Amino acid sequence: AGGSGGNNTRSFRFLLTLALRKAQTAVTLDNGGHVEEAIRTYREAISMLGLVLNRTNEEDGRQRLLHF
Numbered sequence: 001a002g003g004s005g006g007n008n009t010r011s012f013r014f015l016l017t018l019a020l021r022k023a024q025t026a027v028t029l030d031n032g033g034h035v036e037e038a039i040r041t042y043r044e045a046i047s048m049l050g051l052v053l054n055r056t057n058e059e060d061g062r063q064r065l066l067h068f
Contacts, residue, residue: 012055019048 026041 016052019045
C-alpha cells in the first residue's frame with residue numbers, strides 16, 4: 001500500500017502541475033488578445049483543477065497543496 005500512496009501523490013502533483021500550466025497558458029493567450037482561445041483554455045484548466053479536487057478529500061488536499 002505504501003507504493004500506491006507515492007504513486008497517488010505523484011499523480012496528484014502531475015495533474016496539478018498540468019492544470020496550473022494550462023491556466024498560465026490561458027493568461028498568456030488572454031494578455032495577447034486571443035480571447036476565444038483563452039476562454040477555451042481557462043475552461044480546460046478549471047476542468048483539470050476540478051479533477052484534482054475530486055481526487056482528494058478536503059484535509060488531504062489541503063496538505064498536498066501546502067506542500068506542492
